[in-house]
Amino acid sequence: MRATIREVAREAGVSPSTVSRALSMPEMVNPTTRERVLRAAQRLGYAPNRAARGLITGRTGNIGLIVPDLANPFFPSVVKGVQARAREADYAVFLADTDEDPTAEVGLIRVLGKQVDGLILCSPRAREEEIRDLCESTTLVMVNRRFGSVPSVVFDNVDGMRQAVAHLQALGHRRVAWVGGPRTSWSSRDRLRGLRAATAAAGMELVVAGHFPPHFEGGVAAADLIIASGVTSVIAYNDLMALGLLGRLRDRGVQVPEDMSVIGIDDIQMSAMSAPALTTVSLSKAQAGRAAVDLLISLLEQPEGVRNARRELPTQLLVRASTGVAQTN
Amino acid sequence: MRATIREVAREAGVSPSTVSRALSMPEMVNPTTRERVLRAAQRLGYAPNRAARGLITGRTGNIGLIVPDLANPFFPSVVKGVQARAREADYAVFLADTDEDPTAEVGLIRVLGKQVDGLILCSPRAREEEIRDLCESTTLVMVNRRFGSVPSVVFDNVDGMRQAVAHLQALGHRRVAWVGGPRTSWSSRDRLRGLRAATAAAGMELVVAGHFPPHFEGGVAAADLIIASGVTSVIAYNDLMALGLLGRLRDRGVQVPEDMSVIGIDDIQMSAMSAPALTTVSLSKAQAGRAAVDLLISLLEQPEGVRNARRELPTQLLVRASTGVAQTN
DNA sequence: ATGAAAGCGCTAACAC
């Protein structure tokens, strides 16, 4: 059995409260005593029982992280960021994957919410009202989604789309297609909004190809529509879909970038490894994870004192081989 | 504030103990009473406080999962399996990523170990003796590694390598290279062992190209050695590396599969999407995760009663376009 | 079958 605070107290010749203080509020205890206590704790390999502590403080030292699908490389990157930052702040991370199912998502938020101090929802698919409800009973931070005053970390999609469109325009493209992600995805809508603004400003024509699953296969499925639409360039909701596009375009004999320029979003590892390498709007995924933890912690520690519970992270176009000069036609 | 067991008790007109029993040991309570209690609990939205329960039962209902690097798609798949099975069994999962650092790994096992009922170590990189030590104080299950009598879930690497070699032999190859993973990886050693046996049995020559980081870049780095070695076929420690090989081979003008056949291991999503698609030894990653949870739970629930704490999962060669008939030369 | 009481390990008032 692990050592308890009483044993440490006995070993150090002090009372349990002093041990507790020496560990949690070192300033409030005499340096000599503190030293003695710390030594005793060390000797016994003592670590406070977090459950017991939580019972009284009402805080668990845990945070929950809910993602739609770990199989999409975007999410593991965010998770790594959350992980790393949480560990620094001495929080442990509960992870749950919803398999893109909004119902499961709500259930998980409910369940996990009881075991943690706060929750990070990454690209949540649930309806706004449900998340608003959940907000009442749990401290939560959204990543990659924003509405109302729910604390959130998002990427500057509008600027990302602006960069992508500027790039295509510079290459001489006049018509660009958008391959949208899931209907439930806020960022898909937000990116389309940015794209609308950017193409309008640039005087380019935008063809919207609707919603597709955010996977490789989604991109494959979209490719033929894109070819048929007669555009010379296409931006996909994410890199996975852009890679699917690349694959199907090649199978159809459409050369990239000669016949078609392709841009993805996310900058997943694989985007640099495809042939041709994928031009993409790079998102600092791990940093988003870290920012979400920072935000959550500040919310937890000064519930009212948080000035601005909204972070927006910059985006950066990475030009690679999948975009090129438009063919004159 | 959430409802407590006393409020439910009052609402139902019974004592707290009865409520506790009605929930945890339904058989031991009068059906009528039970019904009344359940209704009251329902009405108040009661859910037991797991910390308080844990304090007394000594069990947290949590399991920990430690992986070397979520950025390698192999691991998210395992995590999904662990996740899913744990949720079914009403366990929550703590996740930690060590960034391939054995020291961090040991530290994390220590820390996480105190907050969970048991730990799953996926492809642990620590030294055997350290893990053996840790075993004393924590219930743990390893995935993708095996030694001593530590409970483990592994893949049948030997048979996987046999299938791969048989495939290459059938295609007329006589010389095959092995691109190894990290020195700290047990499965890398185990696969090499299987490969040695298989090539010897098949009368094929094996060229071992040493250890490389288990990433795309590791494969890129290995490619030139492989070309120089004069083999006609190569098996890589994992798909990521095999994809790196594919990329560098193309850049060097080596045609796959005409000039070189390439086989990976893992069957990550991307392996099916590359051009050419990658022949690979498929591992049921999610199933390994589920099996690990099952094993852990049985260990937890009948500490002594577990007959065999070792699972070995089958492997299956998936033939795709990256392997072809050997050029006569 | 149910209730009363004790206590898991810890922290937070409140004394001193």
Added chain:
DNA sequence: GTGTTAGCGCTTTCAT
């Protein structure tokens, strides 16, 4: 600055 006391929410003897 330190010890004493009470009690967080729950389960589990031990009575009844």
